[in-house]
Amino acid sequence: MSEVNNAGYFTSHDGLQLYYRDFGADNGGTPVICLPGLTRNSRDFEDLATYVSGRRRVITCDFRGRGFSDYDEHWENYHPLTYVQDTWTLLDHLGIENIIVVGTSLGGLCAMVMAKTQGDRLAGVVMNDIGPEINPAGIARVQEYTGRVPPVKSWDEAANQAREIYGEWLPGLSDDDWQTMARRAYREDDHGVPRLDMDSNIGEAVRKVGPQKGDPWALFDALKDVPVTLLWGVMSDILTKDIVDKMTDRKPDLEVVGVPNRGHVPLLDEPECLAAIDALLERVA
Numbered sequence: 001m002s003e004v005n006n007a008g009y010f011t012s013h014d015g016l017q018l019y020y021r022d023f024g025a026d027n028g029g030t031p032v033i034c035l036p037g038l039t040r041n042s043r044d045f046e047d048l049a050t051y052v053s054g055r056r057r058v059i060t061c062d063f064r065g066r067g068f069s070d071y072d073e074h075w076e077n078y079h080p081l082t083y084v085q086d087t088w089t090l091l092d093h094l095g096i097e098n099i100i101v102v103g104t105s106l107g108g109l110c111a112m113v114m115a116k117t118q119g120d121r122l123a124g125v126v127m128n129d130i131g132p133e134i135n136p137a138g139i140a141r142v143q144e145y146t147g148r149v150p151p152v153k154s155w156d157e158a159a160n161q162a163r164e165i166y167g168e169w170l171p172g173l174s175d176d177d178w179q180t181m182a183r184r185a186y187r188e189d190d191h192g193v194p195r196l197d198m199d200s201n202i203g204e205a206v207r208k209v210g211p212q213k214g215d216p217w218a219l220f221d222a223l224k225d226v227p228v229t230l231l232w233g234v235m236s237d238i239l240t241k242d243i244v245d246k247m248t249d250r251k252p253d254l255e256v257v258g259v260p261n262r263g264h265v266p267l268l269d270e271p272e273c274l275a276a277i278d279a280l281l282e283r284v285a
Helices: 042-052 080-093 106-121 136-145 155-169 175-185 201-208 216-221 241-250 271-283
Strands: 004-011 017-023 032-035 058-061 099-104 122-128 186-188 194-196 228-233 255-259
Touching (some): 017 042, 017 080, 032 042, 042 058, 042 099, 042 175, 042 271, 080 106, 099 271, 106 122, 106 216, 122 271, 136 201, 155 175, 155 194, 175 186, 228 241, 255 271
Parallel strands (some): 032 058, 099 122, 122 228, 228 255
Antiparallel strands (some): 017 058, 186 194
């Protein structure tokens, strides 16, 4: 396993201490940054970062309100525009000009915003089961559980809770797999009890935020000159085939990789995902 060259904090524009990990910092080529999903954190990318860091520098980060990053007392800041501002601040802190983004769900939305705000810095993007349009049924499901799951008392309960939330979309995982999923989403408190490693107010932000301003497809259009690979969990209730078809009509050079036996979201350890990420890295110097 590759060593983490650096793990530390940087300061956001509004004074929060935000956590990141830096793998393979001595490697050449355009670095990779991994941006997590709504309720997740940098630990979801440990295996992928280890896999890629033999060739490229890989940065993983905890968005504000997750993992080892500070929580924000203003839930309105739990928003892609804020996360993107934080991401650019991190990259500037590390002296990284050009970047390849691997974005899972929310992280993929952030990649589109990054393209709109400083698109000349994006060398490539992997969007993990997300697009500019989101299926309403999937949004309703996410809004229902985010920040509302009951507390657990043990790691076994945490693993069972993860299975209850994601099991329909990730069939075939073993008990050990669910333990790993849990340990990436929960962290022990001072009493050794697992707690979800996120601010419950993220759920409030998801439920209370108003209608999106502007055209989200305009954000996707900002990627027109960027190599983009779309990983699509073919069972997904977030990214449907109709949306995928609209995306390919809009961007004919979009590389679409269907990931069988996966809904929202593929875990990025599937052979199809690794092959697709390898192919993108081969295209980008």
